[in-house]
Amino acid sequence: MDKKKSKTGAKRKTIPTHRLIFRILLAMYLCCLLALCFWNFQSLPDVQKSFFGIPTDKIVHFCMFLPFPILLFCAYDNLTTKPWQSAVFSVGTFLIGCLLAAGTEIGQSMTTYRTGDPNDFRADALALAISSIIVLIIDLRKQFVSPKTPKGESISPTAEAAPTSKPNTFSEDESLPGSSE
Secondary structure, three states: OOEEEOOOOOEEEOOOHHHHHHHHHHHHHHHHHHHHHHOOOOOOOOOOOEEOOEEHHHHHHHHHHOHHHHHHHHHOHHHOOOHHHHHHHHHHHHHHHHHHHHHHHHHHHOOOOOOOOHHHHHHHHHHHHHHHHHHHHHHHHHHHHOOOOOOOOOOOHHHHOOOOOOOOOOOOOOOOOOOOO
16 A cells, blocks of 8 residues: 655555545445435336246345445455455455344334335345355455565566576578478
């Protein structure tokens, strides 16, 4: 991370642009999620009750909570450098998401125009579990596949591809082995 000096002379860390963008997206996602959970949709036309035998409401809940672990990971992916940290981050993300899902269902049950449904919570938790597992796999892959280099150094393609033997060059007078002229 880049460090800049503040007016007092102390160094402060700056947030990389991609993490800042994902943190803003996470905040916008949470606002949209709360709006979708607590908005009064009774004036809208009815939609198909099920899709391939699955209630449409459960599909919507699944889709609403699926992005949460992914956005949280993208916003805070620098917190995990070891496999155990990745596991704790994924489990913590799942639990925070479940608290959010339970809170929305409890909040809906307290309104006059919405109802709290345990099956909605199950759909939310299923989406959170699947997405948390995906995030865990991505994070572990990132840790084990990316090259480990000391800070400040980068791996250049030319340094890795150093020739191990004499290059195959032939002069006009030489011929390839096995060729007859």
